[in-house]
Amino acid sequence: MTETLSQYSAILLYCTMVVYAAAFVAFAIDLAQRSAAAGRPVAQSGAGEQLTAAQRRAAAQTTQTASGQAGGSGTVTTLDRPTVIDDDAEIARTRSGGVVIRVAMALTWLGFIAHLLATILRGVAAERVPWANMWEFSMTGTVLMVGVFLGVQFKLDLRFLGAFLIGLVLMLLGIASLQYYVDVVPLPPALQSYWLVIHVLVATLATGFFALGFALSGVQLMRTRYEESEDSPPTWLGFLKTLPAAVTLENLAYRLNVIGFILWTFTLIAGSIWAEAAWGRYWGWDTKEVWTFIIWVIYAGYIHARATRGWRGSRSAWLAIVGFSAVMFNFGIVNVFFKGLHAYSGL
């Protein structure tokens, strides 16, 4: 019974990957269409706000206002409208209204539901939370990444990140199904604790936010390159023109990384409380603890970088990328290849 369920779960996950692959293609087509549209001489997106990169940066950093008369009868006569760049407005300006992106999002939702079901099914099969070995970490971790991606859309339109993020998720799921599948086995005593539920779930959720922050920082760097270069980007990178300004991308990345950082702090503390109960000390520089610490410090550095003159922009983006690389290293390499007390990969 257990095995059958867990195999259904795996099959469902393979279906999920097919749907995600389709979504990825759709996201990619959307970007391609944006590239094509951006290549046309007439400024698109209606706003007629094709500011140059320099103007944009100046606008984002100083506050100038241009007053326009919005004349009218009644009580309101004047309304001053600043032309300063605002994240929300910037995103609104660059929103893709295309059919393709809607198809991509629909496919992502479909894949997400299948993905979630596959994960729940695995939990049912194992009669516990589905995050106790690498296979399950991968499954739950990616479902949360997609979940965060979809959830954030309710507040911020980040659909342009779809190709980046779904690509990452597909890659992780691919590696997981090739390398990490294990049958359901009972939990070893060290993992029989409610901290497994809390600590690992929060860590995984943090990873979801970091992933999105990483994607934004990656796009930010590309966009910065584009804004700083005099010539137009090559056609296939034309979509860069249609993305929000680098400053906006940086602000968004910061917001997501900060949430990830708070969750990671909680992970670190919860982990030490658990370690105290299970191993007799709250902190012992076990390899996994070392990497949890390294990641925490990198992101603390990232937050400081945003507040340090000369470190905003690309440098802080690089820090976010280094931070997320460390997260992935911690997950994919430290779990599997490093020796230590956290020997729970199940491989």
Add this chain to the structure above:
Amino acid sequence: MPKPRTSDGITQPRLGPSGWLRWFWRQLTSMRTALLLLLLLAVAAVPGSLVPQRSSDPNGVTQYFRDNPDLAPILDNLQMFDVFTSAWFSAIYLLLFASLVGCVIPRTRHHLKALGQKPPKTPLRLNRMAGFIRKEHHGAETDARGAAGAAEQLLRKSGYRTVMFDEPATRGRPGAYSVSAERGYLRETGNLLFHIALLGVLVAVGVGGGFGFTGQRVVVEGQTMVNSLVSYDSFNPGRFFNDSSLKPFTLSVDTFDVTYQSDPNKGAYGQALDFDVKTTTRLPGEEPQSNRIKVNEPLSIGGTNVYLLGNGYAPTITVRDPSGRAVYREIIPFLPQDTNLTSTGIIKVPDGLADQLGMIGFFYPTPFELGTGALTSAYPDLKSPVLELRAYRGDLGINDGTPRSVYTLDTDGMTQIAGGKSGTDALRLGLGETVELPDGLGTISLDEVNRFASLDVHRDPAQGWVLLFAVLATAGMFAALLIPRRRVWVRATDGEGNTLQLEYAGLARGEDPQLAQAVADVARRHEAALDLEAPLDLEASPDFTSQRSTSSRTDVNSSP
């Protein structure tokens, strides 16, 4: 925090020693230095995961020395096996914390002062500020003074600290009333709390490590340990440890039950599912107490915690001389070698036989014979245990008083008489069996097999403090990262012909993505309060500025 005063290097006055010190301190406490030290700390921690550490994996270090005899001493000189206590790692975090102190003190002072101050004067030109909105109302019932008063009330109710200014008319400007409001002081409070609590964590960790101890002790079922220095197999006291913190308790392991996954048709056959140690503890002057220790459920006694960290088997072995007199009877913990608890142990019989006798034992709880005839263990529980012994006679090398580990046998001065190339098979005996020793030395029996629990005893008097500071830090961080700090201004001017002009604007101090919305919101609520008609154009609010301005950044970086 103090900003590093960038020297342009042209006409720098010569610095005396105190000047240099001040210069150095300013550099150290600058934000850039803090950042670099943080990044350095992350990098410095990396080798601690690549190379085994003495603190967490001493056997790994020994192994590393064996595998890399050339490299290991070099790494050892660089303290690579003690990264987290090394001079260089300590230097980085001590500098970082020095920088932190130097940063927090002036900021706290500055913040305390700010807490007692009113918001500053309303800027003359609000249209330079974020989220600026200007409205003109005709035929309003309120005058500027009333409108400003209403704004002040409204802002105060929303948690702003406010002050109203009467701005008399000047050349070119009509008189006006303005409200200057600020909120989110908790953001800076949280930030300071966070950084100070970090210091608290560091100090508490240091104190706990200094005054606490950890000790390891193997206790076989039926045995009792006493919490005193001599009874530990290994003991790591903190620097300021003294014996008085060893509470005089005793702990007996009554039974030790282990449950295994025993269904061969399911995965993970033989995996341990549960460890359950039943214990009796005694404190002087108190009734004995029955309790239990499990993984994840330590036993707490007299401010000390006892953890179950390992398990294994301890056979009871009796050796008799040819006349049948018992010359040796010991319970010997065998060290597990694999998950099915194939275990090895050493038996040394120094006296009572014709010669000294040493034996290397292999214990198989559930033996399985491989094709080669060698044994292995196929399951960790005791099904039909077998003890296999290689025996040596000769000189055990313990007569000269040199301490020898109980876990190793030095066979240099000895002749192998059973097992290996000795020509005689290794001795094999099951539970309750007795076999003859070679050369007519006598007999050996396996009387009993019990489990042992490998217990970690740990006392850290500051552990609760570490947790407290960690929780405070988190709370501070929540406030610091999530509460927006902002100023909002409202200016009301009486225009000609019964018009009322209202201006609204804001300033972010730190990250504040919602600023423009907040200003627009204040405007809307203010107009509602004044009973002015809802303005038509406000849906346009996405176009208003949300400014994470350089000015807010300057705040962060400039001297308090």
